Amino acid sequence: MVHPGNFWSKIRQRYISYQIKRYLLTRKLYHYAPYPLDIYEQCLKSLKSLQHQQLIRFLNGEGINRKGDIIFVRHDIDTQECIRNLPETLEIDQRLRVEAGIYLRFDNEEYMAGDHREMLLKYKDHGFEIGLHSLCYTKENYLQEFQRETERFKSIMGFQPRSFSVHGLGSFRLEIRMKFLHEITHCFHEFGYETGDIPPLRAYEHVIHDSHLDNENRRFLYDDFLYFPRFSSRRRRYLVLTHPCYWKV
DSSP, rough: OHHHHHHHHHHHHHHHHHHHHHHHHHOOOOEEEEEHHHHHHHHHHHHHTTEEEEETTTTOOOTTOSHHHHEEEEEEOSSHHHHHHHHHHHHHHHHTTOOOOOEEEOOOSOOOOGGGGHHHHHHHHHEEEEEEEEEEGGGHHHHHHHHHHHHHHHHHHSSSOEEEEEOOOOTTTTTHHHHHHHTTTGGGGGGGGOOOSSTOOOOOOOEEEEEEEEEEEEEEEEGGGSSSOOOSSSSSSEEEEOOOOEEEE
């Protein structure tokens, strides 16, 4: 016999899934990169003006209004241009009191994180989460490389990162990336991490980001940066993800 609560819970989940699929089909292309930072600022202002949505400190679950939606903000620092544009992006965050996550590469291929250590530590002191943005799966021994990245992070920044994310490279070594994600889910504590911002561990259900690709490999934004999706079920968790290299400063 099916319990009534379980029955209605399944119906509700199916309806929400239907809403999400419908929303994904109705989104419209809004702007090609580079994007004016005004779009990002207006997105945050709009979210902060809504009573049923909370922008909270990245990875922080304290002081949450359980009746409303929860929104995290994260910045992935993929390239030299990303880290060059980071101060202008974080100036908006600081002005609007948004404590975002900043995820940095420590493979030393695109930039040297140590060259920006003082700036990054100041942001950490102001409540920003600083984490590892790993590309370890591009190496054959990816767990060993993940350890090297983590140790390099600690040596340069002077602290153990609480969390990590994984830099996506489309279909390149996708099978290996998925294998790493599966394995690290069961052993991340062994590397000193509290959690990871990866699909099996992430604390949100929907991502709004700035790195969609069209058929000509051009980056673009959907209009969800202007019209944030509102599904019928409250208490959902969202991530607003940006890469500062795609934004005008």
